[in-house]
Amino acid sequence: MADSITLRVTRYQPEVDDEPRAQDFDVPLRENWVVLDGLNYIKDRLDGTLSYRWSCRMGICGSCGMMVDGEPALTCATFLVDHAPGPIRVEPLANFPVVRDLVVDIGDFLEKLPRVSPWIVRDDDIPVDEGESLQTPEELADYKQYSMCINCMLCYSACPVYGLDPDFIGPAAIALAQRYNLDSRDDGAAKRLDVLIHPDGVWGCTFVGECTTACPKDVDPAGAIQRYKLTAAMETIKSYVSPGGGP
Amino acid sequence: MTGTGTGTGQRAYRPRMSLWWWARKRSYTLFILRELSSVFVAWFVLFTLLTVWSVARGEERYEQFLDFASNPLVVALNVLALAFLLFHTVTWFNLTPKAMPVKVRGRRVPSTVVIAAQWLGFVVVSAFVVWLVVS
């Protein structure tokens, strides 16, 4: 095994660059090193001006997502040896505006997320002294998969529909809406329906399926969206059959 | 950093998607081919209606139609169309269990079972159509 590998890192410094450029760095190729270790090595030893986001190093915080050799990935979970002999292209997440180097502007996602009310919505508040809201294992299984989302936005950078139309509310937001819609304690489905059947909601999705491929937590946003299309269609029919009810 | 801008008044670089984005990656290309199968679905409808129409207009018209349809160019087009239609069938059957989870007595049916059931339906339908037309 070679003892070093080249990282071809995208640099963009808005005060001097008109557009992003690539810069090569040689970093040690160690069996247990991930791309993020390589970036940290660059930052510490080679070029302190390199900007990128990271925090937990263990696939939970969702902040170190980047394009590695053209695929969206958590850099803390992408081993250098799997991309040897290199050079490994490390680029900012696709489909987002680039603020500096590998840092993207996530404002759009943060604005979309609360639109689907990703929390338990109750018609009535259950007083704390009534104790826990119990769920059976089956009720938990209905939504558990969707609750694994870490908001890393890899699905957005994998989604061509979002790339073409930034108004599309996107995979993670819809999967999170489903996470609460399918929760037996939640009463917010009707509220979320209004957001999701909007033209910028589920109907823009053409089931490319790449969001599911990209997801590091097996959330399957693509499946969630198609399931929701069926729900939304049924609700629309219901609203015609029984006027006054439904959306 | 949670703002909507860079916070420093500096310009962010906004990448634009290429017109050829679907050629960049194998899975994107397969997606576009899957979507383009719809053109051959339309061709299938047109060709079926032409067949029915020629049969309805009498034996002579039907023979003329068979001459037209056995033209190598038309045959080649139909071979291509058939390949796309089968691609549609394969992708449609594979995606169905993802889009519509089937539950029996509260337990989720494994997707392989759903896919196999669809292929069983495909075989039955095909056998019935062949029997109807040929016998």
Added chain:
Amino acid sequence: MPNREVEPFAWMAFSAGGVAAAMFAPILLFLFGLALPLGWVSPDHAGLLDALGHPLTRLALLGVCAAALFHFAHRFRYTLYDGLQLARFGTVITAGCYGLAVLGSAAAAYILLLVL
């Protein structure tokens, strides 16, 4: 662009047509497009007319054709939006695609119910 009232129905027609096309299209095009013209099977004209002229066959074929056309319309519309980035011409594309499906379905009804 269809609004929130139309889109669910377009999607359901797309889905129904997707199932119909997946189940029926390959065998029908194989028979009509290859097996009959190339003489692999050669049922006589009268028998074919009988099989196709049965009321149930006509209705089934009409259903498959109409659903498949709406499947085409919906999918092709989004292919033009995304594949060729033509979403800015959304209104024209939408009218063209679904219009074609409506006209095609009418033609199918004419051929299957009146001519046949």
